[in-house]
Amino acid sequence: MENFSRRSILRLGGASVLSVAAMSALAACGSGQAGAGSEGGNGATGTITVWSWTSAATALRGVVPAFEKANPGIKVDVQDVGNPAIWDKITVGMAAGGQGLADVMHIGCDYLPGYMEKFPGGLANLSTLGADKYKDSFVKGLWPTVTGKDGAAYGLPWEVNPLGFFYREDLFKKAGIDPTAFQTWDDVVKAGPALKAALPGVSLIAIDKPASASPDLDFFQSLLQLQGSFYFNLQGEITIGSPESIRAMTVIKDLNDAGLVGDAAGDHGWSRLVGASKVAVAPYPAWAADYLATKFPDQSGKWRLTEPPAVTAGGRRTAIVNTTNLAIAGSSQKKVAAWKFVEYALTRPDSMNLMFKAGGVFPALPAAYADPIYSQNEKFYGGQPVLKTFTELLDKGSVGTNYSGDYARALKLVSDAQVKVFLKQADPATVLADAAKQLAQQTGRKIA
């Protein structure tokens, strides 16, 4: 009898310990949620966390020592979360009411409108922290891309990417073609046979044709932007089936039919092809300047930069392909401290250039271009001052593109259309019209 009651007491004791442990674990989860609400706070000191990716994170770390010296009391922790992993992290954090988000987040122009639109309050209003005085400091056309419908700023522009046309001078010399003479992309297609004859096994550009890892639409988008167009117009209507869009997809189809497009499918497909000298042209913007030099040091002296060809005769030969920004989470407890860092990093030419030297992020602050680094001759590019080419291209100004909050859906549908053009020889007009119809159905937007 005594044994039984002692055993039952032990059992009871064990059970209650377990349940208390479970309850306290649950309570801890619960209180964590209640603590970091979505209103945040205006703390001006402490440690702030910054989320970014690869070379941009390196760039941000480059300016942290100077900032911490000028602002004792604020420590900055830069975390390289990776791209595209960062979008999932931010989306989940936003959906959870701001829980778990870093104080400062590096957000591209393709995701910023989506976050502003779908998660009101998810990003902090920077105008209340003093951002409006920098309205005219950045490259023209960028301010509207960081402001919400209420006219307040929700991000500050950091990086701008003007389109370029990087080419392998040695390969083109071997083929006896001068790429600086290309006026339009039709000229490029016409030069196809000569290129293929002189350089068997080499393609002009390389695109991930089946979109094996993710949509590979950088080239298509830059062709759209050269024509001042995009997936949406400034009113938010769908322009995927527009004549500009069809023209751009037709250029891609013509290049593919001429055998000029290599298949960059698979893990790091494009880097592998470029590293093996199988690609003659990298039609990419300013970020490629540092990327090519860092990734392919053995090709030093072989690459050059020139103006991109236009899509139509006499058309524009410059475009801002994309921009990235720094934004502050609406749930951040240290908004003032975070703003101090953002302001220090993005509005001062010396900070911008520190970050550029550290990570190759091309600044959206024209005042930074006075630095001699932008006019120096680059050894990797055979002594050509490539950065000067880009700053001059930016001087010409550009039209802002509307990525809109539904960019992710549009990207997938247009990627499907491009895959059909590559793999099934589909007609660009038909697949783009179909994509436009599906996007209208999914988002409720009108077709322009």
Added chain:
Amino acid sequence: MAASPPRARKKHIRASMVPYLLLLPALALFAVFKAYPVVASFWISLTTGSGALRHFTGFSNYQRLVNDPLFWTSLQNTGIILVIQVPIMLGLAILLALGINSIHVRLKAIWRLGVFMPSVTGLVATGIIFSFLLNKDQGALNWLLSLMGLPAVDWLGDPSWARVAIVLVLTWHYTGYYAVIYLAGLQGVPKELYEAAMVDGAGAIRRFTSVTIPHLRPILLFTVVLSTIGTLQLFDEPYVLTRGGPDNATMTVSMYLYNNGFSYFDSGYASAIAYALTLIVVVLGAIQMKFMGGNNED
């Protein structure tokens, strides 16, 4: 004397409460992490918008689902993969189990381990290894094909072959798991039945169909239902190998759900897809149990 009945009653109450107290932690965890999300997800599927913009819209998400061509494509893809892959995998698993069951005891353990290893391999490791193996130009599989004089196959870039690649990787991943289950079942078949059948003059195949299969029937039902549910929810292999491409050839319902929830921030629609999938799983599972579990008589 008057003191002991209350003592006995107290002990009785304490003793009968113990099971519930022991169950309490598990029940609490279940309620928070399983029951609550299921109910909340149904509520979310009746809403549109996110964060502060979320509002009730009734069954509009389900109506949109019915008219969504991409959802029907993903369902069709999932169905094709299911119909082809499950029989192949389970057939291979039975053969493997029969093979392992008939070899020497020491070798049995090694084979069992080797056959089971793929099912504990991590998702990312599987994806990386197979994207190398299945690479069009440098992959080992195409190299093997070239040794046999066959043309190279674009495993991950061609829509039809991508489906075959998914079936291949899925089979590699889970056959061992089911083989081990069948092995356990085989070892429960009484040896006397085989001896009696041999005495009656039954050959190996007749013994298999008349002795082994009927005894394995409940396990067969279990594995068919389990693998059907698993393949209907297929996400891992398409996500790491093809991201649902090319041209939506390997887009499964779960991948479409993921895209809607995490790429397009449309959690209401994603929840509706989840419930549609659940309904399909329940219906299919019920049909299978009726067909296979019903006739226990020979």
